[in-house]
């Protein structure tokens with residue numbers, strides 16, 4: 001059971017004290033308080049765990065500080081979308097809004113290499129009014145002898161350049177909890193010229209200790225990639241690990257599944273799951289067409305498979321696109337062959353906008369159908 005308190009209930013108010021007194025004395029029930037800071041108000045959610053079957057929803061709703069109660073299932077308690085659950089999805093980070101209705105594009109380098117390329121990428125984004133990017137500093141590689149990313153060493157100049165080009169959020173994968181502090185220390189030292197969304201890669205989706213460590217901080221939101229060889233339910237539970245530790249600012253990223261059946265693509269594109277994730281949870285959903293498709297192959301219609309896959313995700317309601325670009329793919333240290341080119345950026349952005357608008361129009365068509373259908 002979840003008890004949602006009236007917005008901005010003060011934790012030292014009499015209503016709060018009475019409500020907590022009642023809840024904490026329920027037999028065989030433990031109480032977990034979760035604070036949600038929205039753009040305009042603070043919400044307190046109280047999760048009642050344990051033997052909650054005998055609890056009466058109306059009785060909980062009659063408590064002085066409680067606005068409403070929701071009976072929640074055991075799956076994805078915090079991030080899930082439960083019956084009668086009208087809670088909002090999403091969050092704002094560093095002035096950028098992330099929710100299940102809007103769309104943010106994170107085009108950038110798979111791996112940071114040299115300052116010149118980072119600058120060219122960010123300049124192009126700035127020219128097109130984009131405020132988000134992807135920049136890999138810590139790279140998880142299959143082969144231990146492959147380039148592992150510049151790590152902590154590149155952070156100062158990447159963050160400085162981001163600030164210079166008006167970039168507000170950088171999606172950056174971390175592979176160890178110590179990287180959170182490296183990022184935080186560096187941003188703090190520079191006066192926070194930009195923001196970071198911590199990315200958990202597909203190889204770490206079930207690295208539970210890493211998830212718990214990331215979940216314990218709420219300075220940085222998280223982009224969790226779906227595990228490439230596990231069920232959707234297992235990946236969604238991995239996201240819930242972050243929330244259960246306190247950080248519910250999570251975006252879920254589809255990036256394709258590892259199977260021979262996906263060929264000729266690097267992975268089996270799984271973007272039909274965009275609406276499924278939005279139905280099962282309140283997380284904004286991201287698609288990564290670059291790591292799904294993994295090449296610059298093009299169909300006879302003159303459109304690259306990466307672009308087609310992006311369109312499929314966005315037209316189905318995706319809220320974020322994470323995509324590899326590179327000014328000189330032949331010089332890229334990681335994943336050059338799948339990178340889109342600078343001169344493809346304007347058309348790509350236009351295509352994405354078209355698909356997002358089309359998704360909105362599709363929603364309107366079905367809304368009209370619903371409005372005209374008798375109950």
Ligand code: PEP
Pocket residue numbers: 110136140173200201202203225255288291
């Ligand atoms: C990436 O986005 O750079 C990456 C390594 O992706 P994934 O974890 O999905 O393979």
Ligand code: MN
Pocket residue numbers: 110291334335
């Ligand atoms: Mn990559």
